[in-house]
Every structure is written in structure tokens, then in C-alpha cells.
Amino acid sequence: MAASDTTPFPLVEMQAAANAQNEWLALTVRVGGPDQGAALQQVFGAPDLLTAIAPLDCIVPLASPAILGAPLLALMPPSRVIFAIDAGVLADQALVKQTEALHEAGYRVLLDGQSGEGLRLPPTLRAVALDCSAGLPVARGGKYQVLSLFGPHLAYGVDSAVRFADCVEAGFEWLAGDWPLHPAPNAKPHDGTSRKRLLALLGLLARDAESRELEQLLKQDPALSYHLLKLVNSAAFALSTQITSFGQAINLLGRRQLQRWLQLLLYARQQPDGMANPLLPLAALRAAQLESLCKLQGGEREDQDIAFMTGVFSLLDVLFGMSMEDIVGALGLAPAAAEALLLREGRLGEQLRLVEQRLPAPGQLAALGIDHTQWWQSQLHAYHWAIQVGRNL
Template identity: 65%
Template sequence: MASNDSLLFPLVNMDAVANMQNAWVALCLRVQAADGDTGAALHSLFGEPDLLAAIAPLNCILMLASPAVLDAALLARMPVARVSFAFEAGALQDDDGRKRVAALHESGYRILVDGALAPGVSAPVGVTAVACDFTDSEPQSRVLPLVFGPHLAHGVDSAARHAQCARVGYEWFSGAYALHPAPNPAPHDGSSRKRLMTLLGLLARDAETRELEALLKQDPALSYHLLKLANSAAFAHSTAITSFGQAISVLGRRQLQRWLQLLLYARQQADGLPNPLLPIAALRAAHLEALCKLNGGGRDEQDLAFMTGVFSLLDLLLGMPMAEIVGELNLPPNAANALLARSGPLGELLAMTEARQVSAAMLEHAALTPRQWLGSQLHAYHWAIQVSRNL
């Protein structure tokens, strides 16, 4: 039975913030207080010792309606080097709001004004950047010229909207734009895709190492990324890893399966930028694995959950219908149903990892408490951040 304290713990929505180079630079945090008391919810959240450690080295941008909820005891838990604030513009137009922002700035915090100030109202002293929600609108003009940035565009849900925001001066972006890329007029390399599908099939059926090694030798890009990973700080060694056999030995069988699944997303893009799908795939995989473990799943079930999370973006990566991919890979029925229809226990958990906002009712249906949900989020983001830094 979950404790009352655990049930009153706030729901936390986390959104990764990326820069113009597709690198994650921060996380936006929004709290949903179970009893409407945002201050108490923030005390509970920042009282968790693992919060900032799990998302390091990223900082968090706390999205708040007003600075009024920030008392001295709460600020003592929010290091100025790790926490920034984005306040709704409407709360910064009276004397009290402006004084609070000035005091926060004096203490060293970075402040963003979220939304447009009323005509004729200047930005409060201490505001250093602009944030704006573009879920239902496109940018009409350039960001305020008198503040320094980097400026944050959130609710950016398409490649076209991302380009619009970048043109008017936004440098940081959050939203689902990576899941809605611009159409690619270039035909897909059929032989490359065939090799990828073959490798995916080998991974899905836990093939022999020699089969994986033989296929890797046919794919220079994937081979490069595997050797780079094996020689990275994540697997520190005194001697360089120079062969696939060594790499496989260093990583270990189980880790090799997981890293290879993610390495599929690490191929260099035509514009030279990292693939924005990579950290999202890592996030879904680790989150689904953590949720499976919380639900009592064993090691094999957790591995399948991880793989399902990675594979959930293959249709975007390969430019193929998911039904065709699942058919070619001959996946277990529970994974196939999860990927095709978000059905079954695994599919329901996958849908939760994809949801923009999880409700208390969704958690109750999944037999999870808000505190458990936060733990699974932190585990997933910690893994995804490390993947982004090592691939």
C-alpha cells in the first residue's frame, strides 16, 4: 500500500531542451501539485537528493506561474549554478513580481520571462532571456533585443516551427519537433537499410557474436561508432580498443545489445549534426525498462522493454511503416503489439513514456505512485544524458 506522503508527491513533467546543434543543454521542469499547493510540491521535489545529481551536468529550468512561491527555505535547496526560473509574463508586471525577480537576480539566479509582456511594460531588472510557448502559434517578431539569452522556444512540435523560431533569435528548443521532421526528398540507401534491418533482426533474436561481427564489418559508419564507444570515458581502458572482437568483449553481451540498438541512431546526418532521435530513443528505452522493473518484470522482460523503447522510433529513423518493420523483425507478440497499437501491458507503459503529460489516473491504472514515476524519469534521463555524451 502506497503511503499518503507518496500519493501526495507531485507529478513532474520534464522536457529536454536542445541547442542549435541538437545537444541537450537543460531540462524544463513543471510540477503538478496533488493538492494545489505549488510551494509544498516544490519542497517535496527539491527535497529529493537524487534530482539534480541524476540530470547532471544539465541544469533545470523551473517553469512557474509566479516567483511568489519561492521562499528562503526552498531557495536554499536550489543551487544558483543548477537552477534557472521561467516566470509567466503576467506575474512580472506589478511591483511585487518585479522586486522578487530583482532579488533572485541579485542572488545569482538566471531568469526568463515566459510569454509577452503587456505593451509598454519593460522587462524587469534581472530578466536575462525570453521564453515563449509555440504550441499553437508561430513567432511573429524577433525576441526582445535588450536581454541576452539564450532564448527558449518551448512547445516546438515540428521541424518547420523549429526553423521559424531559430530565424527570429531563439537558440534553445523543447518540444516534439524531432518526431516531426521535414520531408526528406533524397531516396533512402536501400542496401544500407537492408543491413540495418538484418542487424536489428540479429539483435532481436540474440544472435551469436560472430554473426554481429560479420555484419558490422560491412557498415563502416556503425563500426566507427562502436569502436568510438568502446574507447570512450564510459568504458575507460589502459589500451585502445581496435577490433570488433575486443569491443564486444569490453562491452559485454548484454550491454553490446543495448548500445548497438542505440548506435543505429548515431549515424551522421547529412548536415553533420547529431541525430535528435538518439537521446529520445535512449530515454524511452531506459524509462520503459525502469517501469517494467517496477512492475516486477524479470531481467529478460526488462531487456525486451528496453528494446521496445529503442525500436519505437524506427519508423522515423528508417522512413518505413512500423507494421513493415515489425513484420520483418519477427518480434515477440507483446513487443509487436506495443509498437503497432500501444496495446497490452508493455504498450500501455510505452504510451506513458511518450505522453506529454501523465495524469494521476494514468499512474493509478499502472499501479505506480508519483514518487515512483519521478524515480523512473530520473533513471531514464540519467541514462539518456550519458548516451548523448558518449555516442
């Protein structure tokens, strides 16, 4: 995976696409730059990508199919790769034929954007990807919908819970955007008793409390207790004997892993509608990438734990519907973590800013001594971990 000194590894923007139940189904892998073909050759030529994100599919946005030569396509198996090709290709019959040839070769193809006036949509290309950041752009019969096309369809730029609901109603099966960070205004946060208990549990974890103190608090929270026992009995641990008590669970996981899983289990609490919590994989993603960056830059194990915890806790204000100041004040966190969460300052805070952006500028990475290959490695590690968390919680 190592990049040469003269040709740094490309920066890759990655974002999950979920279904209407908030379950991740695919990852959009967007590579820009003046030579998109060469950049994709580097990304897919590295052996780790498709393995790390399995079993998710990979959606690759393209301006034109012309960049897809045989050597590049050989790295992109049709069973795992979906192309989202700019709908502007419909104005060029040669590009239309190349796009149809991809379909005939077994690739799934999404036409990205609305086709120009008067342009015919080929019968084999009936799935779309649409930018819905400014609203739903397809209007039929007074309602927004894409149900007349075959699909499955991708809506991206879905940046609010209201837009998410609209896109689902319109017939989009895949949705990508920041809607988990912007819940509906009428969404109910955790009740006061539950919130106090959860903050107390986090406080115990932060100060490395005795296991028996954790057990006593866990016994007061049936939902969190259920999720912990469900986790340790899941396929992730492949045990031959069922775990039935908190003491067994704590001994099995070990202190360090117990802390990490309990931090993430906060996001796994049952939702009123039974849907998965969309914040869970995002918290896992931030935590794992911050930990990976710390490790790649020589951070000690304790520093890696603080980085991981900072990533998990960075979404608690959204989860609880309360200010980060109140949350941090209740937890007694390490100064580096508190500074990062409250101000996005200090080295850890600056790295949290990068992780939140998804595609930082090269200068931002250089300022923190992070080369492009390190950033790519941290991305792969983080997505692999977040996918596993989403499947096991």
C-alpha cells in the same frame, strides 16, 4: 525519496531543451497542482534530481516568484536552476522586485510569455521563454527575432523541424518540443541498402545470433562500425588499452550490453549536416524508462530487456521513414514487443503510451499499478541514462 501515504509524490513533467545542434543543455521541470511551492519542495528535497541530470541545468516554470521561500531556495542552487517566470508579474511592482531579487541572488531568470502593452521590461530581466507552438510571436522589422534582448532565450512548443529552424534563425538558443518526431517533409531517409542492412542487424540481435554473424554485418557498415569502436573507447568505459576490433568490443561489452548499445547506435549514424540525431536521446529515454518500470514492478531480466528494446524500436519508423508494420515484420520480435509497437496494447504497450505522454494522468498510472514515486524514479533513471548516451555517442 519515499512519499508518504497521505501526500503522494507530485507528478512532474520533464522535457529536454536543446541547442541548434540538437544537443541537450537543460531540462524543464514543470510541477503543477494547487500548492506548487510544496510540490517543488518535495521534488528538490529529494536528493536525486540535480545529481541525476548533471551536468544539465534545470529550468523551473513559475506562475509567480512569491512561492519561493528561503527553505525552497536553499534546495535550488543558482548554478543549476533557472526560473521561467510568467511575464504577467510585470503588472505587479512587488512581484517585479521579487523577480529582480532572484537575479541579484545569482539566478538566471526568463520572462515566460509576452509582456502586456505598455509594461516596461526591467533592464536586469532581458531573457525570455516563449510558447512557439502556434508560431513565432515576436515580430520586429518584418522578421521574427529576439536578438535585441540579451538572452539566452527559450522557445518551447517547437513541434516541427520547420518551426525549429525558424526559432534558431530568430535567435533562440534553447529549444524544447517534439520536432524530432516531425522531420522536415524533404528530409531524406536512409538509402535502401543501408536500411536493409540495419534491419538485418536488428533481426540478428532479436534472435540472439552468434557474435561472428554480428561482426560480419558490422564490417559491411563503416559508419555503424566507427560509432561502436568510438563508444567503447570513450570516457564511458575509461579503458587503459584501446579497443581496435569488433571481437574486443563484443567481449568488453558483454552480450546484453552489446545488444543495447547497438540498438541505440542505429540513431547515432552521421547526419548529412553533421548535427546530432535528435531521436537518439529520445530513444534512450523511452528505453530506459520502460526498463525501469518493468524492474520496479518485479519484471524478470528478460522482460526488462524486451521493455528496453521496445522503447528503442518505438522510433524506428521516424528514423527510417517507413511504416512500423514493415519494421516489425522484418524483425521477428517477441509478441509483447510487437503488440506494444504496432497497437500500443498489452501491458508493455500501455506503458509505452505513458512514456510517450511525458505527464500521464494519475488514473492512467493507477490502472497499471504504478505509484507516483515509482514513476518519478523511472523518470530520473531514464533522463540520467539518456543524458549519458547523448554525451558518449
